Amino acid sequence: MRHYYLEKTSMGKFIESLKEGYRVVAPIKKENQFVFAKVESAGEVELEYLPTVLPPKKYLFPQKEKLGTFDMGDTKLTDTSVEVEPMIIFAAHTCDIEGLECLDVVFNSDPADPYYKARKKSLLIIGFECMVPCDEYATCRTMDTHNPKAGYDVMITDVGSKYVLHVNSKEGKDLLEGNSALLDAGNGEAKTLLAKTREEKLKRFDNKLKPEFSRLARLFGDSYTSPVWDEVGEKCLSCGNCTAVCPTCYCLDMYDKVKLDTTGGERKRVWDSCQLEEFASVAGGENFREERSSRQRHRYYRKFDYSVKKYHKFFCTGCGRCSRTCMAGISLIETVNSLDEENENV
Amino acid sequence: MSKNKKKKEKVRIAFFDFADCEGCQLQVTYLNEAFLGVLEHCDIVNFREAISERSDDYDIAFVEGSITREHDAERLKEIRKNAKILIAYGACACIGGINGLRKKYTADEAINIVYAGRKDPIEAGEPKPVHDVVKVDHYIHGCPTSNDELVEALKGILLGKGYTPPDYAVCVECKLKENVCLFEKGQVCMGPVTRAGCNSWCPSWGNTCYGCRGLLPNPAKEGQMDVLEKNGYTINELEQKFDLYNACKLEADKNE
Numbered sequence: 001m002r003h004y005y006l007e008k009t010s011m012g013k014f015i016e017s018l019k020e021g022y023r024v025v026a027p028i029k030k031e032n033q034f035v036f037a038k039v040e041s042a043g044e045v046e047l048e049y050l051p052t053v054l055p056p057k058k059y060l061f062p063q064k065e066k067l068g069t070f071d072m073g074d075t076k077l078t079d080t081s082v083e084v085e086p087m088i089i090f091a092a093h094t095c096d097i098e099g100l101e102c103l104d105v106v107f108n109s110d111p112a113d114p115y116y117k118a119r120k121k122s123l124l125i126i127g128f129e130c131m132v133p134c135d136e137y138a139t140c141r142t143m144d145t146h147n148p149k150a151g152y153d154v155m156i157t158d159v160g161s162k163y164v165l166h167v168n169s170k171e172g173k174d175l176l177e178g179n180s181a182l183l184d185a186g187n188g189e190a191k192t193l194l195a196k197t198r199e200e201k202l203k204r205f206d207n208k209l210k211p212e213f214s215r216l217a218r219l220f221g222d223s224y225t226s227p228v229w230d231e232v233g234e235k236c237l238s239c240g241n242c243t244a245v246c247p248t249c250y251c252l253d254m255y256d257k258v259k260l261d262t263t264g265g266e267r268k269r270v271w272d273s274c275q276l277e278e279f280a281s282v283a284g285g286e287n288f289r290e291e292r293s294s295r296q297r298h299r300y301y302r303k304f305d306y307s308v309k310k311y312h313k314f315f316c317t318g319c320g321r322c323s324r325t326c327m328a329g330i331s332l333i334e335t336v337n338s339l340d341e342e343n344e345n346v
Numbered sequence: 347m348s349k350n351k352k353k354k355e356k357v358r359i360a361f362f363d364f365a366d367c368e369g370c371q372l373q374v375t376y377l378n379e380a381f382l383g384v385l386e387h388c389d390i391v392n393f394r395e396a397i398s399e400r401s402d403d404y405d406i407a408f409v410e411g412s413i414t415r416e417h418d419a420e421r422l423k424e425i426r427k428n429a430k431i432l433i434a435y436g437a438c439a440c441i442g443g444i445n446g447l448r449k450k451y452t453a454d455e456a457i458n459i460v461y462a463g464r465k466d467p468i469e470a471g472e473p474k475p476v477h478d479v480v481k482v483d484h485y486i487h488g489c490p491t492s493n494d495e496l497v498e499a500l501k502g503i504l505l506g507k508g509y510t511p512p513d514y515a516v517c518v519e520c521k522l523k524e525n526v527c528l529f530e531k532g533q534v535c536m537g538p539v540t541r542a543g544c545n546s547w548c549p550s551w552g553n554t555c556y557g558c559r560g561l562l563p564n565p566a567k568e569g570q571m572d573v574l575e576k577n578g579y580t581i582n583e584l585e586q587k588f589d590l591y592n593a594c595k596l597e598a599d600k601n602e
Contacts, residue, residue, distance in 0.1 A: 031526040053524045063522040237538040237566040237573070239517035241527070258501050260383035271522060276514040277564055292566065325521075327529040327538065327573050 002173070003190035004182040006156070006163040014181040015042035018088055022124070025059065026090040027052055036089070047091055050134050051319045055096050055247035056089050057103055060119045064270045067115065067254070071264035082118040088175075091128035091156070094148050095140050095319040099247025100125065101151040105311045106250055124171055129157040131197075133205050137320030139333060142209040142216075145317050147198060159193045166194070208333050210340045216314065220305040223339045224297070232335055233293025235328040240273035242322035242330070243299060248307075248315040249273070274298050300335065357504065360392035360404035361435075362425055364411030364418050365445050365473060370436030370491045371395045371410055380497050387504055402428055406503065408435040408486075412445045412473040412594070419479045426480040431503060434476040437489035441560040442594025444489070445473035449597040450589065475594055484509050489558035489591065492544050512542040513563050516555050520546035528554055534577050536587055539565035557591045 006014055018024050024039045027049040034049040036056050054063075068077030092100075107116035129148055133140065140146040148155040153172030157164045164185065167173050176182060211219050243249040253272040258265035272279060275295050281287035289295045307315035316332070323331040361371050375396055377384065391401040407429035413419055426432055437443035448456050453470045461468055476482055486499050486509070499509035512518075516537035520527070528535040528549060536557035537549060548555050561567075567588075574584050588596060 030524075032531060033526045035524050053526065054521075058524075235569055235572070237515070237517075237569045238562075239515045239521075239538045241517055241521050244518070244521040257498075258505065260380065260497065260501065261386065262501060262505055273514075273518065276518065277562075278513055325527065327527065328569055329576070 002167050003185040003187055004165040004167070004176060004179075005185045005190070006165055006182055008162060010181045011047075011163070012042040014179070015039065015045055015090065017179055017181055018090065018126075018175075022086045022088045024088045024090050025056070039090070045091060047128055049091075051093065051096070051138075051321050051324070053325075054245060055099050055319070055321065056092055057099060057247055057250075059087065059089060059123065060100065060103060060116050061107065061250060061252075061271075064268055065115060067267045067269055069264065069266050070256075072262070074264075077267055080114070082115050084118050084122045086122050086124075087119075088124045088126055090126045092125055092152070093130055093134075093319070094127060095138075095143075095145045095317040096247055097125060097127050097148070097151045098143075098145040098317040099319070102248040102307070102311075102313060102315050102317070103250060104151075105313060124154075124175060125152045126172075127152040127155040129155060131158055131201055131204070134320060135324070136208070137323040137331070137333070138318060139208050139316070139320060140318035141205040142207045142211075142213055143314060143316055143318035144213055145319075146201075146205050157194055157197060159197045164190050164194055166190075210337045216304055216336075217308045219336075219339055219343055220301060222343055224301075226339055226342055228335060228338045228342060229293040229297040231338075232296045232330055233291055235330050236275070236292040236296050237328050238275050238277060238292055238295065239327070240275045241325045241327070243273040243275055244271060245321040245325045246303075247317050247319060247321070248303070251279075274302070296330070300332075304336075356389045357387060357406060358391050358401070358404040359388045359406045359408065360401070360425075360429070361390070361394065361408045361410065362392065362422075363394065364409070364422070364439070365414045366411030366436065366438040366443070368395060368410065370488070371408075373490045373493055374496070377493050377497070380493065384497070384500060388500075404429060406431045406433065408433050409439050409476050410435045412438040412442045412475060413479050414445065414448075414471040414473045415469050416471070422476065422479050431483045432476075432480065433484045433486060433499070433503075434482045435486050436491050437487060437558045437560070437591055438473075439476045440485045440487050441592060442473050442475045443558070443591055446591070446593030446595075446597070447589060448473050449593050473594060485511055487511055487541060487559035488544055488547075489556075492547060494545065495543055511559075514542050515562060516540045516542045516544065516546050516549070516559070518542050519544070520549045523550055525549055529573070529577065532577075534574055534579065534587070536570075538573070539567065539570045557588070561588075561592050561595065 025036050026039050026045040027034045028037045028044045029046055034046055034052045036052050039045055068080035070077055107113040108120055127148055153169045155166045167176060251272045251274060252269045254269045256265050256267050280289040289298055303316040304314060307313055372395055391404050407425050409432060413422055434440045438445055449472060457468050457470050486496055502509040519542045520537055523546060533554055535554045537555040539561055540555050540557045541559040541562055544559060571584055
């Protein structure tokens with residue numbers, strides 16, 4: 001696919017041009033952090049940002065959403081339509097794009113979730129490539145998500161003097177065609193520039209996880225009964241922050257919101273979390289993950305083991321949000337490295 | 347509606363208050379539009395905040411306040427006898443609330459602090475949550491209670507499903523709203539050990555969570571102590587954070 005150049009001084013103009021016809025959401029400052037939010041003016045957009053509080057999954061799988069309405073006694077939901085508008089997620093990090101790729105495997109493969117699918121259809125993703133690792137929590141290098149690979153329509157890369165835009169889909173091509181902020185780039189020249197930039201970039205990204213990518217799945221295969229889980233469980237407050245902020249956590253609960261006249265209501269779904277005590281409790285009072293340690297272990301296994309067996313994919317994107325948000329200081333890097341150390345000593 | 351269908355009888359609701367500020371009852375008067383919806387189904391027969399009529403014929407009793415004196419306990423038992431459903435309404439009724447701080451002192455100390463210099467006899471019993479005196483069917487937590495939750499609970503009760511408040515932490519609702527965590531701003535918050543259901547009311551408006559909805563059924567108390575300690579709090583300050591709303595329970599736990 002083709003490449004464009006964008007002068008650095010034209011970025012504002014480019015963002016404004018996207019707003020014509022699309023709801024553009026991008027990282028915007030919120031107090032001392034960042035969130036994805038609707039762009040009112042291009043000046044608000046933060047291109048150098050630490051991962052947002054919530055990942056962009058909220059646009060495809062909202063925290064709370066209506067699934068349909070019902071009248072009392074009905075056995076079927078009516079009005080199950082999804083309101084969508086053409087949307088662009090702008091300046092997504094490659095880790096978050098990988099997060100959406102993971103959600104696609106879950107929600108958008110047969111049988112697809114109609115609500116997710118409708119939203120995904122009207123969505124364009126414009127990535128912004130990271131040139132430095134975010135902070136001490138990011139493990140994108142080990143998880144191999146630090147470079148753009150797939151899952152985006154357009155990727156913007158800062159090659160020093162200007163930006164290179166890589167068009168990666170037909171939708172992306174249609175979006176950018178004729179945009180007056182952009183200059184046509186010869187494919188060969190742009191590719192050389194990108195390759196050189198990435199070679200330099202790689203020197204700044206180190207492996208913070210001791211086990212290599214290829215060893216991770218085996219490590220988890222051997223670690224189910226590790227005492228490390230007890231240590232993690234002792235710290236855990238079961239607040240559910242780690243799962244809410246995870247770009248690949250998708251567990252949900254459903255409930256009915258009944259109208260005040262009690263003749264009917266709405267069926268809704270809301271994000272749920274395996275870290276909450278109630279999550280794995282079933283009728284009869286049994287709870288098959290009663291201990292915080294087993295709940296934390298479950299979360300890690302959903303990222304490094306079960307997902308590999310089921311989808312042939314790690315569901316950790318290396319974004320570091322779970323560690324960054326944990327007030328009890330549970331660190332993914334420490335946990336995985338402790339498992340690795342213990343495994344070596346056996 | 348068919349002609350033959352009998353007009354649905356309205357549910358009779360009564361409000362009662364004990365040791366409290368009556369702020370939770372006051373919340374009911376702010377229900378506005380939803381209030382009219384509630385009145386479609388319910389007759390309010392006792393409600394000191396807004397009406398002067400009284401009746402002992404009611405189905406649902408909302409009990410506000412903690413129980414501190416013997417004759418209060420007797421009055422509450424009468425209410426229990428009359429009501430089909432009894433709801434502990436607000437922090438004082440559900441968990442003892444701020445009144446629980448009385449348990450940190452002897453009666454004489456407490457009287458001296460609150461009524462210094464008064465010579466007439468003052469009865470200063472130990473505050474109890476409502477469930478320490480009579481059976482409670484449902485809890486609506488908070489200081490004050492949230493009207494959204496009140497309406498949800500009422501709908502559940504009218505449908506015969508009842509109402510179960512969440513038993514996870516305030517953080518869950520706070521994070522869904524994408525609030526910046528208070529710990530990230532160098533502040534401390536009781537959210538991680540406090541029962542949700544308020545839609546993270548205080549943290550969403552820049553305040554910290556005080557724990558008014560009571561501790562979680564299984565709070566990670568040690569973990570929370572660690573977190574607060576890491577944020578520079580002394581043991582004494584930590585205990586004050588826990589005690590503000592939860593002293594009734596924590597003092598009772600100590601004596602167990």
